[in-house]
Amino acid sequence: MDIFLQQLINSLSVASVTILIGMGITLIFGLAGIVNFAHGEFLMVGGMVTWLLVMAGVNFFIAMFGAMAAVGVLGYVAERTLFRFTLNRPMNGFIMSIGLSVILQNVVIKALNEVQKSIPDPIAKVWAIGGVDIIAMRAIVVAITVVVVAITYFGITRSRYGVALRASVSDQDTAALMGIPVRRYVTGVFIYGSVLAGLGGALMIALFPITPFTGSVVIIRGFAVSLIGGLGNVGGAVVGGLVLGLVDALSAQYGYPQWTDAYSLVVMIVILILRPQGLLGGTLGPRAT
Amino acid sequence: MSADQRRDAVAMPGFSANTRKTGSSGWLERPPLDHIVMGVAILAFLIAFPFFNPGYRFLSLAITTGFTAIALYGLALQFGQAGIMSVGHAGIMGIGGYTAAILANQLGIGFWLALPASILLSALAAGLVGLPSLRVGGQHYIIITFCFCALLVIALTNGGDFTGAATGLDVGPIAGPFGINLAKLRNMYYLVMLALVVSLVLTYVIVHSPYGRTLWAIRENEPLARAVGINTNFHKIGVFALSGAFAGAAGILQTYYLRHISPPLYGAFPSLYLALMVMLGGARPLYGPLLGAIIVTFLPEVGGLDPIDSRIAYGVGLLLVILLLPAGVSGGLLGLYRSMIGRQRRAEKG
Numbered sequence: 250m251d252i253f254l255q256q257l258i259n260s261l262s263v264a265s266v267t268i269l270i271g272m273g274i275t276l277i278f279g280l281a282g283i284v285n286f287a288h289g290e291f292l293m294v295g296g297m298v299t300w301l302l303v304m305a306g307v308n309f310f311i312a313m314f315g316a317m318a319a320v321g322v323l324g325y326v327a328e329r330t331l332f333r334f335t336l337n338r339p340m341n342g343f344i345m346s347i348g349l350s351v352i353l354q355n356v357v358i359k360a361l362n363e364v365q366k367s368i369p370d371p372i373a374k375v376w377a378i379g380g381v382d383i384i385a386m387r388a389i390v391v392a393i394t395v396v397v398v399a400i401t402y403f404g405i406t407r408s409r410y411g412v413a414l415r416a417s418v419s420d421q422d423t424a425a426l427m428g429i430p431v432r433r434y435v436t437g438v439f440i441y442g443s444v445l446a447g448l449g450g451a452l453m454i455a456l457f458p459i460t461p462f463t464g465s466v467v468i469i470r471g472f473a474v475s476l477i478g479g480l481g482n483v484g485g486a487v488v489g490g491l492v493l494g495l496v497d498a499l500s501a502q503y504g505y506p507q508w509t510d511a512y513s514l515v516v517m518i519v520i521l522i523l524r525p526q527g528l529l530g531g532t533l534g535p536r537a538t
Numbered sequence: 539m540s541a542d543q544r545r546d547a548v549a550m551p552g553f554s555a556n557t558r559k560t561g562s563s564g565w566l567e568r569p570p571l572d573h574i575v576m577g578v579a580i581l582a583f584l585i586a587f588p589f590f591n592p593g594y595r596f597l598s599l600a601i602t603t604g605f606t607a608i609a610l611y612g613l614a615l616q617f618g619q620a621g622i623m624s625v626g627h628a629g630i631m632g633i634g635g636y637t638a639a640i641l642a643n644q645l646g647i648g649f650w651l652a653l654p655a656s657i658l659l660s661a662l663a664a665g666l667v668g669l670p671s672l673r674v675g676g677q678h679y680i681i682i683t684f685c686f687c688a689l690l691v692i693a694l695t696n697g698g699d700f701t702g703a704a705t706g707l708d709v710g711p712i713a714g715p716f717g718i719n720l721a722k723l724r725n726m727y728y729l730v731m732l733a734l735v736v737s738l739v740l741t742y743v744i745v746h747s748p749y750g751r752t753l754w755a756i757r758e759n760e761p762l763a764r765a766v767g768i769n770t771n772f773h774k775i776g777v778f779a780l781s782g783a784f785a786g787a788a789g790i791l792q793t794y795y796l797r798h799i800s801p802p803l804y805g806a807f808p809s810l811y812l813a814l815m816v817m818l819g820g821a822r823p824l825y826g827p828l829l830g831a832i833i834v835t836f837l838p839e840v841g842g843l844d845p846i847d848s849r850i851a852y853g854v855g856l857l858l859v860i861l862l863l864p865a866g867v868s869g870g871l872l873g874l875y876r877s878m879i880g881r882q883r884r885a886e887k888g
Contacts, residue, residue: 284677331857331861334861335860335861338864339677340623340676340677341860341864343677343680344623344813344814344817344856344860345856345857345860345861347625347810347813347814347856348814348852348853348854348855348856348857348860349853349857350853351810351814351849351850351852351853351856352849352850352853352854352857354849355846355847355849355850355853356850358846359846359847359850465806465807469681469684469685469688469806472681476678476681507692507695507696508692508696510688510692511689511692511693514685514688514689514692515689517681517685518670518682518685518686518689521670521674521678521681521682522670522673522674522682525673525674525675525678
């Protein structure tokens with residue numbers, strides 16, 4: 250039982266990172282109507298910026314904000330120069346984002362190298378609670394994720410901006426007539442999602458080493474989370490992240506570990522086929538073309 | 539359902555105006571003169587290429603271009619004609635490649651007998667992978683195909699001795715008929731080019747046959763196509779299977795050219811590059827996929843770029859093509875050609 254609990258708590262911290270990236274994708278895909286395949290690369294860039302800053306002697310938590318800002322700017326530039334031209338043809342935007350992910354990955358390889366990067370534990374402490382060892386940094390990662398999820402959830406469901414955003418998703422023209430700057434909201438959501446990816450990258454490198462190829466692994470999990478939960482549905486992303494985290498933890502402990510990655514892929518394919526709108530329901534994405 | 543009905547579907551209003559003539563008699567339209575001229579020129583070039591003394595490096599690049607283009611013709615059929623993109627095409631190639639390699643290693647079956655098996659199994663796999671596309675939208679489907687590739691790599695890596703695990707499998711050279719030594723690069727080149735020409739002709743025939751017109755109708759207006767009695771689901775799976783058959787042929791050629799295959803060849807990234815090449819070259823024009831394969835294969839060599847630089851260049855190229863030339867490089871060239879011809883005709887008329 251202890252091992253199971255230990256495994257569960259560890260997987261919760263991994264699930265946190267997955268939830269962060271899934272939430273970014275769910276917002277961008279479901280609300281802004283952009284399928285950004287480069288989102289995983291955004292996360293990887295966030296991790297690399299954190300690494301660069303920490304190696305330059307900056308405190309981890311400041312570096313984290315640096316990564317968020319850097320990836321936010323990256324998102325802004327990408328939206329302004331690329332995705333805003335394909336808003337009416339989401340399929341083209343998707344293919345373009347594949348190109349973007351190839352570019353980002355190789356630019357990072359060129360600028361740094363292919364070797365995996367890691368930072369020393371920002372907080373090297375272990376709390377023993379009831380026979381279970383909890384690594385402090387993992388607990389902090391979970392706590393940060395909880396806060397961010399809460400902010401995002403209330404921001405979208407309760408705040409004035411969230412209401413305006415959801416109005417522009419359900420009826421773009423009417424929302425525009427009511428004086429909502431729809432395009433600006435699209436940009437805003439894109440930047441917010443990118444900032445979440447930057448945060449996810451910073452938290453990820455605090456837990457494990459990352460390589461320039463991390464993005465392409467993470468992106469599939471991110472899509473899995475957002476599609477399982479339902480696009481545009483923040484609560485759904487959390488549920489999706491926890492489901493995936495649980496599947497991983499259980500399979501690593503009780504299944505065949507070399508098939509760990511396969512389980513989440515299978516879960517995702519099955520859910521996509523049986524319930525394309527996700528488990529908790531959401532938008533079907535940008536005009537399913 | 540008769541062929542006339544299908545033709546009616548194309549002629550109905552609501553389809554885009556640039557559809558081809560629908561009143562042509564006969565099963566297959568006669569290709570226009572410029573198509574024939576272009577085809578003969580390309581054929582002549584392909585035959586003559588090894589005589590220009592291209593050297594080992596360029597000849598092997600040409601072979602790579604050849605089998606990549608064959609796979610691309612499959613993908614172009616699926617994307618250009620049925621309008622469904624997939625990023626799992628390298629996985630389907632892998633089914634063909636591994637079928638051949640496993641047959642060779644387990645049963646000692648050579649290239650010629652494995653060829654139909656590879657093509658059939660790849661077509662079957664592509665049809666199965668295509669099934670979800672009937673239910674989910676384009677982007678969801680792309681993600682499913684991406685997952686399929688990742689799953690395939692995991693399965694191949696965990697397959698033990700049967701699939702050779704992470705190291706992969708080796709195959710011997712192709713036993714050539716009439717004592718032709720196919721281990722020789724130039725002969726391998728001609729074999730691949732023969733297959734390429736066959737796929738080009740097949741693509742042309744498929745696109746211009748009643749079947750191609752049916753696909754056209756489905757792509758332009760699916761509810762309408764269904765309303766006039768076309769079994770859209772059946773035809774969509776059919777085009778997936780066809781596309782898979784091309785990929786299977788490409789896969790087995792690749793296997794016997796490289797003589798060693800391993801799982802990463804068929805992962806998500808090679809699939810992404812295939813999708814990228816189709817977009818770069820253009821999916822609809824007949825020579826688009828070939829152009830895409832040529833650009834991507836030869837660019838690093840001609841431009842003197844290292845692999846990292848050339849990948850960045852492809853990415854940038856893809857962005858530029860999508861933003862500026864949504865029909866691909868060949869589509870852009872074709873548009874230029876047509877506008878020039880149009881201007882000339884107008885000038886002649888005075």
